[in-house]
Amino acid sequence: RQNKYTGLFEGKNLIYIVAESFSEIAIDEELTPTLYKLTNSGFVFNNFYTPNYLSTIGGEFQALTGLIPNKSTLSTWRNGNNYFPYGLGTVFKNEGYATYAYHNHNGYFQDRNKYLASLGFDNFKACKMGLNINCNNWPESDVEMIEATFEEYMNSEQPFMTYYMTVSGHLNYNWYNSMAVKNKNLVKDLPYSDSVKAYIATQIELDRALELLIDKLEEYDQLDNTVIVMLADHYPYGLSIDEINELSTYTRDALFEINHNKLIIWNNKLNTITIDKVAMSADVLPTVYNLFGIDYDSRLFSGTDILSTTEGIAIFGNRSWITDKAIFNATTNTYVSIDEEINKSYVDRINRLVGSKIDFSKQMISND
Numbered sequence: 001r002q003n004k005y006t007g008l009f010e011g012k013n014l015i016y017i018v019a020e021s022f023s024e025i026a027i028d029e030e031l032t033p034t035l036y037k038l039t040n041s042g043f044v045f046n047n048f049y050t051p052n053y054l055s056t057i058g059g060e061f062q063a064l065t066g067l068i069p070n071k072s073t074l075s076t077w078r079n080g081n082n083y084f085p086y087g088l089g090t091v092f093k094n095e096g097y098a099t100y101a102y103h104n105h106n107g108y109f110q111d112r113n114k115y116l117a118s119l120g121f122d123n124f125k126a127c128k129m130g131l132n133i134n135c136n137n138w139p140e141s142d143v144e145m146i147e148a149t150f151e152e153y154m155n156s157e158q159p160f161m162t163y164y165m166t167v168s169g170h171l172n173y174n175w176y177n178s179m180a181v182k183n184k185n186l187v188k189d190l191p192y193s194d195s196v197k198a199y200i201a202t203q204i205e206l207d208r209a210l211e212l213l214i215d216k217l218e219e220y221d222q223l224d225n226t227v228i229v230m231l232a233d234h235y236p237y238g239l240s241i242d243e244i245n246e247l248s249t250y251t252r253d254a255l256f257e258i259n260h261n262k263l264i265i266w267n268n269k270l271n272t273i274t275i276d277k278v279a280m281s282a283d284v285l286p287t288v289y290n291l292f293g294i295d296y297d298s299r300l301f302s303g304t305d306i307l308s309t310t311e312g313i314a315i316f317g318n319r320s321w322i323t324d325k326a327i328f329n330a331t332t333n334t335y336v337s338i339d340e341e342i343n344k345s346y347v348d349r350i351n352r353l354v355g356s357k358i359d360f361s362k363q364m365i366s367n368d
Contacts, residue, residue: 005291102162183201
């Protein structure tokens with residue numbers, strides 16, 4: 001179904017970013033002003049979750065397929081042989097866009113070059129694959145990746161769709177981490193433990209990369225005509241829950257709220273639109289397609305358009321879940337109502353839905 005947001009961004013450029021270990025706990029008006037700006041204007045999603053499935057590749061899988069991963073399907077996906085008629089690169093090429101994909105670490109690691117090709121990105125650049133940055137650091141710089149790539153697509157005569165997988169926010173969070181060291185002076189006096197300060201320092205690098213990206217879009221007169229979408233691959237699991245709570249504005253638990261995060265869907269001309277519906281990483285792709293007016297078969301995704309009338313849900317690795325109405329802990333087999341009192345029949349129905357989405361996602365990859 002279409003809705004009032006269908007086609008809102010039709011014909012605009014798209015920059016789609018999966019940000020390594022990004023979390024809302026790193027957002028600070030002074031330290032990370034660009035992240036603050038992008039998460040507090042445009043679409044503002046108050047109940048978005050980035051469920052952690054099997055580290056970075058699991059988060060990237062959700063963001064790029066709209067499906068829910070597991071270990072066996074990720075192994076299959078890595079081969080790059082799956083058919084994705086609604087792959088991000090393929091869809092936008094079919095719409096007449098020039099498409100680009102970049103990663104500032106080894107492009108062969110975990111077969112990223114193969115699975116991005118299956119999604120339609122046939123000109124992927126990364127370390128050891130034509131990306132001209134300092135690849136001897138660990139982790140490498142998001143700022144350097146933007147500096148090395150922006151001219152390639154901002155000079156395009158066609159509308160462009162650019163995908164970035166960042167790496168500057170990667171663990172370990174200590175003073176051996178090159179991005180933490182680079183930005184150490186900006187965090188050294190903060191009242192936090194060293195690991196937390198090191199984490200913030202890595203996220204400052206992401207913030208500076210986004211600042212540079214926006215500056216270049218404005219310089220090339222592309223800012224008003226470009227949409228930036230960004231989500232995390234997972235929460236910063238290089239920090240303990242106690243360290244995460246040093247920065248959190250509320251006490252987070254280690255199952256549900258540790259995954260609570262921000263989703264950025266931003267355009268310079270877009271008025272602020274607040275969305276309170278529960279959503280998850282697998283929902284982002286169908287949401288973007290709807291916003292860009294792209295016809296797609298919603299039956300081929302486990303995620304759904306966040307802006308649709310479908311009830312919101314976030315599904316976690318052990319089959320626990322949150323909807324707009326309730327929270328279910330699969331470990332203890334207990335549930336709590338949120339706004340209105342719900343009963344066991346509601347919980348049973350959502351559990352069946354969760355099982356179906358997980359099984360469906362597996363079958364989509366396993367059976368191509």
